[in-house]
Structures are given as structure tokens and as C-alpha cells.
Amino acid sequence: MGRFISASILREMAKVDKTIVLDEDSVLTPSAKDLAKELGLSISKGRQEIISQSGVGQSAVAEKPVKPTDKQEDIQPLVGNKEPVLLNDDLKKVVQTILGEVLRPACANPKSTHVKGETVVIPPFQEVPGQKVGLVDVITAREGNLCAGFMTFDHSSFPWFLNYDEVDYIIEGEFVLEVEGKVFRAKAGDVVYIPKGSQVVFSSPTFCKVFYATYPANWADSSE
Numbered sequence: 001m002g003r004f005i006s007a008s009i010l011r012e013m014a015k016v017d018k019t020i021v022l023d024e025d026s027v028l029t030p031s032a033k034d035l036a037k038e039l040g041l042s043i044s045k046g047r048q049e050i051i052s053q054s055g056v057g058q059s060a061v062a063e064k065p066v067k068p069t070d071k072q073e074d075i076q077p078l079v080g081n082k083e084p085v086l087l088n089d090d091l092k093k094v095v096q097t098i099l100g101e102v103l104r105p106a107c108a109n110p111k112s113t114h115v116k117g118e119t120v121v122i123p124p125f126q127e128v129p130g131q132k133v134g135l136v137d138v139i140t141a142r143e144g145n146l147c148a149g150f151m152t153f154d155h156s157s158f159p160w161f162l163n164y165d166e167v168d169y170i171i172e173g174e175f176v177l178e179v180e181g182k183v184f185r186a187k188a189g190d191v192v193y194i195p196k197g198s199q200v201v202f203s204s205p206t207f208c209k210v211f212y213a214t215y216p217a218n219w220a221d222s223s224e
Helices: 005-014 031-037 087-104
Strands: 019-022 042-045 048-051 132-137 148-154 158-159 165-172 172-181 183-188 192-193 199-203 206-216
Touching: 005 019, 005 031, 031 048, 148 199, 165 172, 165 183, 172 192, 172 206, 183 192
Parallel strands: 019 042
Antiparallel strands: 042 048, 132 148, 148 206, 158 199, 165 192, 165 206, 172 183, 172 199
16 A cells, blocks of 8 residues: 555645645545645646645546446546546545544544553453463553553463564563564563564563553554
């Protein structure tokens, strides 16, 4: 997928020139399109003008006429030098909804937050019965776009699939992490990064305490 051009990015570009040429694979977000009209920008992809200063791009008026016998699924998008075709209104709404979900931050109003360590209580992690594992989030999607918290392991282990990116900082003890066949043995002061989509096994042969940060904060809401 091409680069998303958000309203904030477009605003910075507009400070340089009111006529903006984007890469062919760039995608304007709905808020960026609204801003372009508000600022009277002319935006093109290559030689194709998509938004003019009048608020209507050349491609938007070049809609291919559809005969009554034509089927909507037979209408093809712009390929090479073929005539550009507008998406129908329903499909536009679907695309805008998907883009809105993809670009929506985990937290609408991030705020600076101070968590005092002396107030943190780490309860048992209920997802792994029979293991002495504790876990608590101290920063969530209510405060920011990433999540942070603490884990403890007492001669315990559990497997997990990460649908998010995670960074672990080992505060005390020995932390063992198995990721896709690789084993990392980390000690106090070490940092471990785990990419999204990893199947892992967390464990400790002794007692250990780990601080973690994950992105995005609302990973549990994802359908993947």
C-alpha cells in the first residue's frame, strides 16, 4: 500500500507550495481532502490532477458513462491510459470507513501520565492458570497510543501470540524468551524487542520482573 497523506502532513506541504505533486501510490485521507479544499490546494498524482483549486479534480469529472445494461462489477479502474472511472458511492463509503479505522489512533486524546512505582500492585495473570505469573498494565489506551506495564515470573512460563510490537526491559532476575525457534536469555538491565506476529514463550528459571511497552495500546481490539 502507498504512503498515507494525512491532514497534518498535507498542511506542512502546503507551507511550501499551494500546488502539490504526490507520488502515484500516495493515498489522501478524508481529512486531508477536506483540508485541501479548505486551503484551496491543487493536488496531482503525476500528470493527473485529483484536486483543483475549485475543489474538483479533473479525474472526478471524467466519469465513464454506464449503460443501463452494464453491470457495476464490469466497471474497471484506471489502468495505463484507460479512461478513469469513479467508484460508486457505496464503495467510497466502505473505503473511507476502512481508512478511518486503519488510521484511527488508539487514544483520541493522549495525555502525560505519571505512575508512581510504589503504588503499583501486580496481580496474578488469570490467562495462565497454574503458573506463578503476574501482570498489570499501568498505561492503557485511555492515556496513550502505546501500552505499558509490569510482568513477574516465579519459576514459570507460558506461550503467547503477539498481535502487537513489544519491548521488554528486565528489572531483576533472568528472563528467557523463545521466539520462532530462537532463545534469548536476558538479565537485569537488558532490553528485548519482539515484532508483531511472533509466536513466543515467556519464562524464567528463577524469579524475574519485567517492564514492557506494547504498540498499539488497543491491540486486543484488532481482528487479526
